[in-house]
Amino acid sequence: MVNADGSVSDLVVLKGLGLEADQEAVRIVSSMPNWVPGTVNGKPVSVKFVLPISFDAT
Numbered sequence: 757m758v759n760a761d762g763s764v765s766d767l768v769v770l771k772g773l774g775l776e777a778d779q780e781a782v783r784i785v786s787s788m789p790n791w792v793p794g795t796v797n798g799k800p801v802s803v804k805f806v807l808p809i810s811f812d813a814t
Contacts, residue, residue, distance in 0.1 A: 760800040762790030773811060781809050 757766040767785055772778040785807065794803035 757802055758791045758793055758805050759802045760793050762793050762800075764788065764791060770806065777811055784809075 757764065759765055764785060767782050769778040769781060793800040795801060
């Protein structure tokens with residue numbers, strides 16, 4: 757969830773690879789700077805967002 761103030765909350769892994777990879781994905785997204793929130797009629801609102809994350813196995 758991207759909140760109206762741009763903060764990210766309620767992180768959920770929808771399709772995990774394993775405990776360590778899932779925890780790392782959550783850690784990375786949690787440590788990102790604030791996002792740009794959605795807007796309705798020019799006012800910031802909270803929006804649900806799915807962020808695909810790929811792990812390279814090399």
